[in-house]
Amino acid sequence: MRPAAETGAGRHDGGGAPDAGAVARGLPEATLERLTVYLRVLHVAEGEGKVTLSSDVLANAAGVNSAILRKDLSLLGGSFGRRGVGYDVARLAEHLATTLGLREQWRVAIVGAGNLGRALAGYAGLRNNGFELTAIFDMDPDVIGNIVNGLAVRPAESLEAAIESEHVNMAVMTLPGASAQQMCDRLVAAGVRNILNFAPVVLQAPDGVNVRKVDMSRELQILAYYAHQDIGHQDAVPAEDVGS
Amino acid sequence: MRPAAETGAGRHDGGGAPDAGAVARGLPEATLERLTVYLRVLHVAEGEGKVTLSSDVLANAAGVNSAILRKDLSLLGGSFGRRGVGYDVARLAEHLATTLGLREQWRVAIVGAGNLGRALAGYAGLRNNGFELTAIFDMDPDVIGNIVNGLAVRPAESLEAAIESEHVNMAVMTLPGASAQQMCDRLVAAGVRNILNFAPVVLQAPDGVNVRKVDMSRELQILAYYAHQDIGHQDAVPAEDVGS
DNA sequence: GGCTGTGAACTCCTTCACAGCG
DNA sequence: CGCTGTGAAGGAGTTCACAGCC
Numbered sequence: 326m327r328p329a330a331e332t333g334a335g336r337h338d339g340g341g342a343p344d345a346g347a348v349a350r351g352l353p354e355a356t357l358e359r360l361t362v363y364l365r366v367l368h369v370a371e372g373e374g375k376v377t378l379s380s381d382v383l384a385n386a387a388g389v390n391s392a393i394l395r396k397d398l399s400l401l402g403g404s405f406g407r408r409g410v411g412y413d414v415a416r417l418a419e420h421l422a423t424t425l426g427l428r429e430q431w432r433v434a435i436v437g438a439g440n441l442g443r444a445l446a447g448y449a450g451l452r453n454n455g456f457e458l459t460a461i462f463d464m465d466p467d468v469i470g471n472i473v474n475g476l477a478v479r480p481a482e483s484l485e486a487a488i489e490s491e492h493v494n495m496a497v498m499t500l501p502g503a504s505a506q507q508m509c510d511r512l513v514a515a516g517v518r519n520i521l522n523f524a525p526v527v528l529q530a531p532d533g534v535n536v537r538k539v540d541m542s543r544e545l546q547i548l549a550y551y552a553h554q555d556i557g558h559q560d561a562v563p564a565e566d567v568g569s
Numbered sequence: 570m571r572p573a574a575e576t577g578a579g580r581h582d583g584g585g586a587p588d589a590g591a592v593a594r595g596l597p598e599a600t601l602e603r604l605t606v607y608l609r610v611l612h613v614a615e616g617e618g619k620v621t622l623s624s625d626v627l628a629n630a631a632g633v634n635s636a637i638l639r640k641d642l643s644l645l646g647g648s649f650g651r652r653g654v655g656y657d658v659a660r661l662a663e664h665l666a667t668t669l670g671l672r673e674q675w676r677v678a679i680v681g682a683g684n685l686g687r688a689l690a691g692y693a694g695l696r697n698n699g700f701e702l703t704a705i706f707d708m709d710p711d712v713i714g715n716i717v718n719g720l721a722v723r724p725a726e727s728l729e730a731a732i733e734s735e736h737v738n739m740a741v742m743t744l745p746g747a748s749a750q751q752m753c754d755r756l757v758a759a760g761v762r763n764i765l766n767f768a769p770v771v772l773q774a775p776d777g778v779n780v781r782k783v784d785m786s787r788e789l790q791i792l793a794y795y796a797h798q799d800i801g802h803q804d805a806v807p808a809e810d811v812g813s
Numbered sequence: 814g815g816c817t818g819t820g821a822a823c824t825c826c827t828t829c830a831c832a833g834c835g
Numbered sequence: 836c837g838c839t840g841t842g843a844a845g846g847a848g849t850t851c852a853c854a855g856c857c
Contacts, residue, residue, distance in 0.1 A: 351798075352794070353847070353848065354791075355847090355848065355849090356848085357790075357791045357794055358787060358791065360790075361784070361786065361787040361790045361791065362771060362787070364790075365769065365770075365771075365786075366771070379815085379816065379817090380816070380817070381816085386771065387771060388771045388773070390849090390850080391816095391817095392849075392850055392851070392852095393848090393849060393850075395816090395817065395818060395819085396818085396819080396848090396849075396850085398817090398818085399817090399818055399819065404817080404818075405817095406816075406817050406818080407816085407817080407856085407857065408815075408816050408817045408818080408855075408856045408857050409814080409815045409816050409817080409856070409857040410815080410816070410817090410857070411815095411816070411817085412817090424794070425790050425791075425793055425794045425797070426790075426793040426794050426795075426796060426797025426798070427790065427793055429793065429796070429797055429800070431789075431793055431796075433789075439688075440684070440687060440688035440691055441685075441688040441689075441692075443684060443688070444683075444684035444685040444687070444688040445685075445785060447684055448685075448785060449769075450769065450785050450786035450789060451785075451789070454786075454790070455793065456789055456793075494796070495789070495792060495793075495796070497785075497789075518796065518799065519792045519793075519795070519796045520792075521785070521788050521789060521792055525609065525693075525694065526609075527606060527609075527610070527630065527631060527632045529632070533799070535792055535795045535796060535799075537788045537791060537792055539783055539785060539788055540605070541689065541692060541694050541695075541741075541765070541783065542605065542609075542694035542698075543602060543605040543606070544765050544781045544783055545675075545677075545694060545695070545700055545739070545741075545765060546601075546604075546605045546608075546669050546670075546671065546698065547598075547601045547602065547605065547669075547781060548739060548763045548764075548765060548779055548781055549669055549670040549671055549673065549675055549699065549700075549739075549763075550596070550601055550668070550669045550670045551670075551763070551779045552670060552673070552675075552738070552739070552762065552763045552779060553669070553670025553673055554595075554670070555762065555777075555779075556673070597825075597826065599825090599826065599827090600826090623837085623838065623839090624838070624839070625838085634827090634828080635838095635839095636827075636828055636829070636830095637826090637827060637828075639838090639839065639840060639841085640826090640827075640828085640840085640841080642839090642840085643839090643840055643841065648839080648840075649839095650838075650839050650840080651834085651835065651838085651839080652833075652834045652835050652837075652838050652839045652840080653834075653835045653836080653837045653838050653839080654835070654837085654838070654839090655837095655838070655839085656839090
């Protein structure tokens with residue numbers, strides 16, 4: 326009855342036997358977020374010619390403690406470090422990339438060629454690591470046909486056809502909240518099962534569709550919360566609670 | 570010794586007395602993220618003329634279950650619902666906004682007037698709820714002086730002076746990874762303690778500085794992970810685990 | 814001795830289930 | 836009766852601490 330609604334929906338967990346070498350399946354969200362950071366750090370280290378890295382160094386660069394780094398890697402299965410030495414940078418990077426599914430081919434469409442859509446189209450993260458930007462859509466006749474990052478903006482009407490012909494399997498939604506749900510429905514109907522939503526709405530999508538959300542407002546508001554707290558009790562807390 | 574490095578750093582927790590009516594302090598991250606969603610849903614409901622909402626309806630619209638909605642609200646302190654009726658939309662929205670610190674005045678600077686910076690400058694989330702965009706900076710002479718959303722882009726050299734004169738207390742970093750850490754250091758030195766980072770690097774910031782990160786690459790990669798998993802065992806899992 | 818890999822303890826978050834008010 | 840508010844149970848994720856290999 327209840328649709329998936331946002332945040333890493335779809336297939337995880339599984340609840341299978343808590344068996345021996347549990348293979349890289351159903352990794353916790355928190356671990357996944359960190360894996361992406363490790364991968365980035367490893368790429369930088371690779372570029373600097375580093376061959377091995379200790380968990381301490383890697384963890385520091387990633388902004389986490391080394392215990393959790395080691396635990397995260399242990400969840401992946403196999404052994405990727407040498408005791409007394411550290412991790413082989415290239416090997417670990419390759420394994421992380423494979424685990425994350427970056428050795429698949431991800432054909433991405435951007436839905437909404439406004440400022441944000443155009444900005445993201447130029448973003449390097451969309452042109453590396455298995456991701457390829459293959460189509461951009463918009464509803465505005467003034468925008469359709471414009472060239473964005475080498476791609477002509479297509480009319481929203483052609484969404485279904487283009488998804489099929491371009492084998493799009495991932496969508497980034499950068500459109501106004503008002504049209505987001507409707508476009509999401511069309512994407513899903515057209516077979517797209519992976520959606521990254523930048524529109525400020527909670528998308529309802531059927532089970533089996535992975536939806537994630539990026540939300541600047543949310544981040545600003547959380548920042549405001551912490552900042553507000555800081556103001557409330559400048560510096561050291563006076564040990565007593567303030568009441569109202 | 571270890572700096573704060575990303576993600577809701579700064580002052581939370583406190584560890585104070587686990588006393589009675591624990592006032593809206595040190596709310597868990599997960600709760601904060603949901604509060605921002607509730608607030609958005611409430612605003613929509615308000616616009617539709619709704620006066621009260623049950624936890625069930627609100628939770629559904631927010632994409633969570635009602636138990637956690639009620640638990641979240643209970644963490645805020647006071648009672649905001651009427652049993653048998655539901656929540657007063659306006660009153661709850663106001664309380665959430667206050668709790669999140671949105672009744673403070675947040676003066677935001679965007680650092681980096683590239684595509685992304687300009688796109689965010691026009692984003693409504695930066696012009697509501699206590700946030701006010703007050704300055705935009707860039708290093709590129711060709712960009713400096715351009716008008717973005719009614720503001721002239723200022724040279725990066727004037728960062729410190731402008732932060733002081735404009736009373737900037739929050740920064741959004743939309744610049745290349747290569748210059749992000751250095752700019753972050755300058756922001757911190759200039760007294761900014763709240764930073765939202767869009768650059769693809771792990772920022773190191775001293776304790777007491779709140780840093781949050783938005784990362785499209787991360788989201789795409791996590792999406793790829795789930796999608797990859799889905800491919801591995803199409804549709805329903807056959808109840809037995811597949812091994813390799 | 815250095816550093817990984819991991820059980821076990823711990824802490825935090827979520828879900829359950831129901832008491833209690835309207 | 837309906838729906839909130841919350842203690843208690845349960846499940847997840849993190850940290851500790853150390854055994855085990857290099």
